[in-house]
Amino acid sequence: MLRLILTRLASAIPTLLAVVALSFLLMRLAPGGPFDAERALDPKILANLRRIYHLDLPLPAQFGYYLWSLLHGDLGPSTHWRDFSVNDLFAKALPISVQLGVEAIALALVVGITLGITGAVWRRGPAAFGVAALSTFGLAVPIFVVAPLLQVAFGLTLRWLPVGGWADGAPSHQILPVLTLALPQIAIVARLTQAAMRDALAAPHIRTLRAFGLPAWHINAHALRGALLPVLSYLGPAAAALLTGSIVVETIFGIPGIGRYFVDGALSRDYTLVMATVVIVGAMVVVFNLLVDIAYGLVDPRVRYD
Amino acid sequence: MSAESHTVWGALRRDRGGIASLAVLALIALACLFGPMLSPHPYDRVFPDYVLTPASLAAHPTPSERDESVVTLAMRMHASVHLDMRSDGLVAVVTDDKPIDIRVLRALGRSGVLQPVDAPAVAGDGRRLEQPVTLKSEHFLFGTDANGRDLLTRVLIAGRLSLAVGVLASAVALGIGVVYGAIAGYLGGRTDALMMRAVDIIYALPFIFFVIVLVVLFGRTLVLIFVAIGAVEWLDMARIVRGQTLSLKRREYVLAAQALGASDRAILTRHIVPNMSGPIIAYLGLLVPRVILAESFLSFLGLGVQEPLTSWGILIADGARNVQSALHLLVFPALLLAITLIAATQLGEALRRAADAGRT
Numbered sequence: 001m002l003r004l005i006l007t008r009l010a011s012a013i014p015t016l017l018a019v020v021a022l023s024f025l026l027m028r029l030a031p032g033g034p035f036d037a038e039r040a041l042d043p044k045i046l047a048n049l050r051r052i053y054h055l056d057l058p059l060p061a062q063f064g065y066y067l068w069s070l071l072h073g074d075l076g077p078s079t080h081w082r083d084f085s086v087n088d089l090f091a092k093a094l095p096i097s098v099q100l101g102v103e104a105i106a107l108a109l110v111v112g113i114t115l116g117i118t119g120a121v122w123r124r125g126p127a128a129f130g131v132a133a134l135s136t137f138g139l140a141v142p143i144f145v146v147a148p149l150l151q152v153a154f155g156l157t158l159r160w161l162p163v164g165g166w167a168d169g170a171p172s173h174q175i176l177p178v179l180t181l182a183l184p185q186i187a188i189v190a191r192l193t194q195a196a197m198r199d200a201l202a203a204p205h206i207r208t209l210r211a212f213g214l215p216a217w218h219i220n221a222h223a224l225r226g227a228l229l230p231v232l233s234y235l236g237p238a239a240a241a242l243l244t245g246s247i248v249v250e251t252i253f254g255i256p257g258i259g260r261y262f263v264d265g266a267l268s269r270d271y272t273l274v275m276a277t278v279v280i281v282g283a284m285v286v287v288f289n290l291l292v293d294i295a296y297g298l299v300d301p302r303v304r305y306d
Numbered sequence: 307m308s309a310e311s312h313t314v315w316g317a318l319r320r321d322r323g324g325i326a327s328l329a330v331l332a333l334i335a336l337a338c339l340f341g342p343m344l345s346p347h348p349y350d351r352v353f354p355d356y357v358l359t360p361a362s363l364a365a366h367p368t369p370s371e372r373d374e375s376v377v378t379l380a381m382r383m384h385a386s387v388h389l390d391m392r393s394d395g396l397v398a399v400v401t402d403d404k405p406i407d408i409r410v411l412r413a414l415g416r417s418g419v420l421q422p423v424d425a426p427a428v429a430g431d432g433r434r435l436e437q438p439v440t441l442k443s444e445h446f447l448f449g450t451d452a453n454g455r456d457l458l459t460r461v462l463i464a465g466r467l468s469l470a471v472g473v474l475a476s477a478v479a480l481g482i483g484v485v486y487g488a489i490a491g492y493l494g495g496r497t498d499a500l501m502m503r504a505v506d507i508i509y510a511l512p513f514i515f516f517v518i519v520l521v522v523l524f525g526r527t528l529v530l531i532f533v534a535i536g537a538v539e540w541l542d543m544a545r546i547v548r549g550q551t552l553s554l555k556r557r558e559y560v561l562a563a564q565a566l567g568a569s570d571r572a573i574l575t576r577h578i579v580p581n582m583s584g585p586i587i588a589y590l591g592l593l594v595p596r597v598i599l600a601e602s603f604l605s606f607l608g609l610g611v612q613e614p615l616t617s618w619g620i621l622i623a624d625g626a627r628n629v630q631s632a633l634h635l636l637v638f639p640a641l642l643l644a645i646t647l648i649a650a651t652q653l654g655e656a657l658r659r660a661a662d663a664g665r666t
Contacts, residue, residue, distance in 0.1 A: 015507045
């Protein structure tokens with residue numbers, strides 16, 4: 001088990017390094033800079049500015065400098081919001097995005113697994129139909145269509161929920177964004193659970209349990225343990241999907257999370273802000289995959305001794 | 307076409323769902339290709355009299371639209387105007403308490419709802435002009451957008467771009483994936499391990515972020531958009547191709563080619579890659595809808611192509627902004643996107659079934 005964790009950790013570090021290097025290079029290759037404005041700055045002022053932000057150094061030195069401060073937990077100053085450091089911006093925005101994501105994945109797991117199990121146990125019941133319908137819907141209707149439709153339905157027509165804004169995390173402001181983020185994930189989790197559960201219910205050891213005459217709920221509980229493995233391994237990609245989805249959801253619902261900083265930052269050539277987003281998102285995905293791997297090892301002995 | 311792809315098409319022909327999805331896709335593609343040419347309204351023509359008209363089968367102008375336009379007309383003519391229905395047709399009557407310059411009638415010709423008939427205006431006592439006119443008749447099946455442009459034509463024009471990006475970006479992904487996967491699988495050993503490890507690493511990242519960085523930083527050209535999407539969607543293709551190559555390279559005919567002294571390149575291009583066209587085609591079917599979705603995602607964020615070009619994602623973004631006043635702006639592009647995605651995915655599933663059937 002320790003070996004598994006160590007090998008995963010060993011591969012996570014070069015991954016992160018590759019992400020940092022790649023995004024650093026991409027940013028610097030792009031035309032335009034953070035101090036481009038309608039009116040050109042005085043060359044002396046520009047030189048001063050560039051010196052303060054260490055943009056006058058040669059590229060490898062800049063990269064080294066960036067890595068060094070990154071190791072110290074310093075994401076650098078924002079060149080666009082000049083009164084703030086990127087750490088300040090993220091300290092406010094990241095908890096909001098994480099909260100939304102965690103709530104969405106929790107909702108997706110609870111609803112998706114329930115639906116999947118029901119659909120697998122009663123093959124022709126309404127749940128199986130629900131899984132099929134939801135899968136098609138989740139596939140064909142992207143969240144940037146779902147979000148405005150929900151806004152119209154619950155915000156403008158029924159007037160049950162606010163259309164947007166965050167209001168310091170008031171529960172009523174969270175319902176629609178979390179629902180929007182969770183819907184496609186519910187569809188995927190439900191389909192995965194249903195398929196795996198059907199396979200598990202047909203497995204020999206379950207047949208044996210049936211032959212022993214155990215009650216149905218007991219048999220299902222046994223089958224579920226094996227059926228949850230695919231769902232577990234889907235959690236890694238799900239984290240990535242939620243982060244991508246948060247860009248859209250935060251834009252549509254006007255939520256001050258990190259998703260919006262990403263697009264804004266890239267548009268204003270805010271090198272440090274975009275880098276920080278990519279690094280943090282990359283780190284979160286890598287860490288999440290690591291956790292999933294470890295959890296997998298705990299649940300499935302075959303992985304542990306591989 | 308290799309024998310393998312023949313069996314795939316053969317199996318697909320017997321798959322009703324697959325044929326139906328293929329038909330739907332073909333219909334959408336044809337409509338997008340030729341629809342804008344057949345439409346009486348060019349996609350960039352502005353109808354100032356019909357802004358945000360809801361979708362309907364009825365002809366425009368409706369009576370209320372007609373009256374509204376007459377009010378605008380009167381303001382432009384600095385005179386009072388009303389329409390008079392006579393036995394021999396519609397007549398626009400212009401009156402004023404000052405003598406009227408006959409040139410004001412030119413405004414009639416520029417109206418969006420009225421069409422002056424080729425008959426001379428009858429001047430009354432100088433304070434009254436009568437011009438026979440007919441009502442124009444336009445149909446906006448999907449309604450119009452906030453600039454008064456025909457949404458049906460725009461949805462079709464947008465579909466051209468979305469479908470083109472879907473196909474081209476998938477082709478880019480296909481190219482990179484096949485070359486990468488075939489080389490990794492064929493060379494094997496440490497090269498293979500290293501190359502696939504790189505794929506694993508990239509796979510772990512939310513790569514749409516990199517597409518966004520690429521597109522934002524290097525401009526929003528059409529070429530860059532599909533290259534960028536293709537450049538991040540090749541990973542699955544590389545894995546599939548590598549797996550296939552691993553199993554194919556042990557076959558007798560490959561060994562025979564090696565014994566005959568064929569070069570690695572020739573073996574790959576003539577013996578290995580053509581023989582896995584089945585799984586490749588099947589995966590391609592599932593890749594295209596993903597790419598279309600990625601493009602509309604980018605466009606939705608305002609990072610896609612720019613006016614006057616348009617795509618479903620841009621129209622959906624437009625609809626999302628106007629969702630309160632005009633739901634049809636969101637519904638129709640989203641509907642077309644949804645139908646395309648469902649049909650393309652069903653076709654992909656059918657192709658996969660066909661490829662599986664061909665193998666057994």
